Amino acid sequence: MDGNERISRLLLKQEVDEFLYYEADLLDARRYDDWLALLADDVRYWMPMRRNVKVDDLEREFTREGRDISWFDEGKQTLTRRVRQIQTGIHWAEEPVSRISHVISNIRLLEANPSWAEPAEVAVGCRFLVYRNRVETETDILVGKREDLLRRVEGELKITRRRILLDQNVLLSKNLTFFF
Numbered sequence: 105m106d107g108n109e110r111i112s113r114l115l116l117k118q119e120v121d122e123f124l125y126y127e128a129d130l131l132d133a134r135r136y137d138d139w140l141a142l143l144a145d146d147v148r149y150w151m152p153m154r155r156n157v158k159v160d161d162l163e164r165e166f167t168r169e170g171r172d173i174s175w176f177d178e179g180k181q182t183l184t185r186r187v188r189q190i191q192t193g194i195h196w197a198e199e200p201v202s203r204i205s206h207v208i209s210n211i212r213l214l215e216a217n218p219s220w221a222e223p224a225e226v227a228v229g230c231r232f233l234v235y236r237n238r239v240e241t242e243t244d245i246l247v248g249k250r251e252d253l254l255r256r257v258e259g260e261l262k263i264t265r266r267r268i269l270l271d272q273n274v275l276l277s278k279n280l281t282f283f284f
Contacts, residue, residue: 128206151268
């Protein structure tokens with residue numbers, strides 16, 4: 105990688121970091137319409153289920169895309185409906201509303217197409233921690249990894265694909281009404 109490529113990669117990394125931090129802030133502030141605007145029209149938002157498997161059977165650890173059950177397998181239309189339901193104010197699991205904090209870390213650029221200098225798409229990996237507190241005593245802490253594919257649309261990054269890998273195989277939260 106030459107000097108110009110390194111600089112391009114560093115600038116892209118900074119842009120991706122800021123994009124993901126901004127997205128986390130939007131979700132924490134319940135600015136769901138602004139969050140939806142960050143999603144590509146053909147977004148795939150997928151969270152497979154995790155299984156306890158033997159060390160020599162790791163290919164079965166996660167449910168398979170399009171073949172097995174998953175926690176989420178949604179597009180923009182379904183995500184928009186979920187947002188609209190929360191915004192009604194009469195969503196049983198979000199009345200009163202949850203207090204949520206998203207922490208994003210270990211952001212890595214995995215690949216850029218066609219190049220680091222002018223990517224149309226960028227594959228990104230990161231870690232997340234989502235803290236949720238509601239009513240007086242309900243607290244959830246969810247930790248895991250995300251694999252995102254970001255696409256440049258009219259000069260702006262959009263989330264085209266998100267794969268959410270939760271670091272637990274039994275869901276300890278009462279519901280999953282929030283976004284990752």
